[in-house]
Structures are given as structure tokens and as C-alpha cells.
Amino acid sequence: MKKLLVIFSCFALVVGCGTGAGSDDSVNPGVTPGAGTKTETKTASGNPSYDPDRGQGKFNNDNVKVGETLDAAMASSGDKIYAVKCGSCHKLSDEKLVGPGWKDVTKRHTAAWIMNFITNTDEMLDKDPKAQAQLEICLVRMPNQNLSDQEARDLYEFMRKNDGVK
Numbered sequence: 001m002k003k004l005l006v007i008f009s010c011f012a013l014v015v016g017c018g019t020g021a022g023s024d025d026s027v028n029p030g031v032t033p034g035a036g037t038k039t040e041t042k043t044a045s046g047n048p049s050y051d052p053d054r055g056q057g058k059f060n061n062d063n064v065k066v067g068e069t070l071d072a073a074m075a076s077s078g079d080k081i082y083a084v085k086c087g088s089c090h091k092l093s094d095e096k097l098v099g100p101g102w103k104d105v106t107k108r109h110t111a112a113w114i115m116n117f118i119t120n121t122d123e124m125l126d127k128d129p130k131a132q133a134q135l136e137i138c139l140v141r142m143p144n145q146n147l148s149d150q151e152a153r154d155l156y157e158f159m160r161k162n163d164g165v166k
């Protein structure tokens with residue numbers, strides 16, 4: 001119970017910092033500014049510059065291009081990858097299997113967040129408040145799926161299709 005309280009207060013801290021700091025996507029190669037000086041803002045991750053909209057990884061709003069309409073070829077490739085690598089844990093409805101159902105997943109997270117999460121799962125589970133909240137519910141750590149950048153993009157397009165993009 002006490003642990004739960006700590007987790008909640010940490011989450012509040014992270015959210016508070018997120019809104020105050022603004023989400024300027026400047027490059028942050030793991031350097032913590034002012035690490036040597038006195039620190040007052042310590043988040044659950046110990047990384048005050050973490051951007052919860054983008055997550056942690058190689059993808060951001062500049063290098064992920066998402067069209068207005070569906071790219072059917074990418075979505076169909078994503079469908080095939082889903083069947084092999086994801087379907088054992090994720091349903092396409094809102095029902096939880098091992099992991100959360102994928103319905104509306106593209107509305108819960110940005111494209112960059114999803115692509116970072118599925119290519120950099122371990123680090124995101126260590127740092128991201130939303131991913132950690134799911135882990136609390138699912139009690140299973142999603143294993144890294146060793147996806148290429150293109151596979152991650154195809155899967156994102158398939159998720160958009162599942163969420164009704166035409």
C-alpha cells in the first residue's frame with residue numbers, strides 16, 4: 001500500500017514537470033544538465049528531461065511521417081508482423097489479453113511514443129509513466145521484439161487502420 005502511494009506521488013511529479021518544462025524536442029543524448037549541482041526535481045525515472053509525449057528512443061515528430069490517409073501497403077505488412085509477433089499478447093479490441101487491447105492505442109499515444117516503445121521497450125518501461133501504469137495492471141514486462149525501424153512503422157500504420165483510419 002505504501003509502495004502504491006509512492007508510485008502515485010512520483011507519477012504526479014512527472015506530470016507536473018512535463019507540463020511546466022514545455023515539450024521542446026531538443027536533442028538530449030542522455031546528458032543531464034546540472035547533474036553536478038543541487039537537484040530539486042527528481043522524477044521516478046531520475047531523468048528530469050524525459051518527454052512523456054515522445055518517449056525515449058530514436059523516433060520524434062520530425063523523423064516519423066504520418067499521412068492523412070492510410071498507407072495500405074504498410075498497414076498490410078504491419079498486419080502480418082502483428083500476427084507473428086504481437087497477436088499472442090494483444091487483441092485488436094479493447095480487451096486485455098497479456099497486454100492491453102490495441103483499440104484506440106493510436107489515440108492514447110503519439111506515433112513517436114508507440115514506435116519508441118516497441119523498438120526500445122526496456123528503457124521505456126524503466127522511464128515512462130504511461131508504460132509503467134500498464135505494467136502495474138498487466139504484471140508482465142513486454143519483451144523486446146527486435147523490430148526494424150520499417151517494421152515499427154508498418155505496425156503503427158496497422159494500428160491506425162485498426163483505429164478506423166482509411
Ligand code: HEC
Nearest residue numbers: 085086089098099100105118134135138140141142145155
Ligand atoms: C509476451 C507478451 C507481449 C508481446 C509478444 C507483445 N506485447 Fe506489447 N505489451 C505487453 C504488455 C504486458 C504491455 C503493457 C506494458 C507492460 O506490462 O510491459 C504491452 C504494451 C504495449 C503497448 C502499449 C499499449 C498501451 O495501450 O499503452 C504497445 C503499443 C505494444 N505493447 C505493442 C506491441 C507490439 C507492436 C508487439 C509485437 C511486435 C507487442 N506489443 C508484443 C505484452 C506483449
